[in-house]
Amino acid sequence: MSDYSPMTDIKNFWGILTILLIFGLSPIIAFFIGENTQPGIFLGSSATIAPFVILAVIARFSMLKDRESLKYPIYLLLVGIILVTASVSFFFGLVSLLPPDIIFSEEIDPGVFESGIDSREIITILLLFLACAGSALISLVPLLRGVRVYLASKLDFDPFSRLHIVALVTIFAITIIPLVPVTVTGVPPYLSETFTEMINSDGTFLEAAVAVDLYTLFWTILASFAIAGLFTKRNLGETLHRLGLTRPGTKEIVIAVGFALILVAVFYAVDEVIAVIWTAMGWPLTDSGAFEQFLVPYMTLPGIVIASVCAGFGEEISIRGVLQPRFGIIIPAILFASLHAFQYNWDGIISVFIAGLVFGLIRGRYSTTVCAITHTTYDFVLFLGLLLGFSVI
Numbered sequence: 001m002s003d004y005s006p007m008t009d010i011k012n013f014w015g016i017l018t019i020l021l022i023f024g025l026s027p028i029i030a031f032f033i034g035e036n037t038q039p040g041i042f043l044g045s046s047a048t049i050a051p052f053v054i055l056a057v058i059a060r061f062s063m064l065k066d067r068e069s070l071k072y073p074i075y076l077l078l079v080g081i082i083l084v085t086a087s088v089s090f091f092f093g094l095v096s097l098l099p100p101d102i103i104f105s106e107e108i109d110p111g112v113f114e115s116g117i118d119s120r121e122i123i124t125i126l127l128l129f130l131a132c133a134g135s136a137l138i139s140l141v142p143l144l145r146g147v148r149v150y151l152a153s154k155l156d157f158d159p160f161s162r163l164h165i166v167a168l169v170t171i172f173a174i175t176i177i178p179l180v181p182v183t184v185t186g187v188p189p190y191l192s193e194t195f196t197e198m199i200n201s202d203g204t205f206l207e208a209a210v211a212v213d214l215y216t217l218f219w220t221i222l223a224s225f226a227i228a229g230l231f232t233k234r235n236l237g238e239t240l241h242r243l244g245l246t247r248p249g250t251k252e253i254v255i256a257v258g259f260a261l262i263l264v265a266v267f268y269a270v271d272e273v274i275a276v277i278w279t280a281m282g283w284p285l286t287d288s289g290a291f292e293q294f295l296v297p298y299m300t301l302p303g304i305v306i307a308s309v310c311a312g313f314g315e316e317i318s319i320r321g322v323l324q325p326r327f328g329i330i331i332p333a334i335l336f337a338s339l340h341a342f343q344y345n346w347d348g349i350i351s352v353f354i355a356g357l358v359f360g361l362i363r364g365r366y367s368t369t370v371c372a373i374t375h376t377t378y379d380f381v382l383f384l385g386l387l388l389g390f391s392v393i
Contacts, residue, residue, distance in 0.1 A: 312376025
């Protein structure tokens with residue numbers, strides 16, 4: 001790098017070492033102290049985020065002078081993340097297809113397996129596997145120089161920066177692969193009969209759901225700051241600016257709340273239009289009853305406040321804050337929609353995508369803070385409506 005100096009190297013080294021220790025050790029400590037304890041749940045909530053942070057900070061470190069050899073473990077970790085993502089999607093696709101006694105049996109009983117599925121489901125499972133494998137391969141497309149250069153001509157990232165290359169491949173992976181289960185099976189995994197039975201029979205899930213969301217918000221914000229370069233490239237003020245986080249005044253809060261209330265009305269109409277189109281085409285709609293059952297753990301006033309804040313600030317800081325400045329409005333909006341593919345059918349996914357575009361425009365016009373307040377208020381109104389007996393979808 002042209003701005004390389006020994007002092008820059010030391011600053012990056014200690015910053016990266018600190019981040020690696022925090023995100024690398026937290027899941028391990030959680031495993032040893034017990035996942036059913038509050039400290040264990042808190043530390044364990046970092047597990048799904050840690051690989052992405054570790055990948056990002058090592059990729060940044062590899063761009064320093066004489067660190068070129070780090071590209072090999074970086075790409076190995078990247079492939080590992082893609083394979084795990086594909087495996088998780090395949091498993092949840094199976095959850096949508098197979099009954100609980102097969103999914104959660106400790107031993108495979110051939111008799112139960114043969115009686116539990118038919119030849120049509122076997123074909124669907126094969127398609128599910130092939131689709132997960134294929135989407136994993138497609139996610140590697142940004143490694144092609146021509147693809148990166150073309151996208152960079154439309155967006156604001158460096159097609160030759162290893163950090164940006166890794167980020168783009170990761171975005172492709174976690175955008176494309178999670179869409180596979182609902183596309184192949186026609187049922188969002190979280191709304192499937194098997195998953196619903198699992199959460200209803202698991203008291204610990206119901207008790208821990210809200211706490212896990214709150215802890216995950218903490219780790220998501222910490223991860224967003226780390227990926228944006230806090231203490232490895234930028235100081236705190238620079239990182240806040242990079243993420244679009246500002247101290248909101250009264251005017252910004254009023255604007256955000258006003259946008260949220262308008263969006264509630266707008267998306268009520270949008271969802272109705274989408275439902276009419278989906279019904280006319282004979283496509284499956286999101287099961288509102290199953291979705292409301294999925295939200296049961298949050299159906300208290302504190303629960304909906306926590307859920308709204310976690311979704312609003314967690315998703316906006318990580319997607320609109322971290323990604324939008326580099327990858328524009330559309331790609332993060334697609335990713336935003338894909339992250340909801342386990343809980344919505346395609347009607348809901350399209351609605352979330354449109355919402356993502358709107359949030360992206362708000363982020364571009366104002367700030368991530370205004371966007372996060374808008375998103376939080378919007379979710380709170382919907383959840384409050386559900387708590388009061390009105391359907392949110």
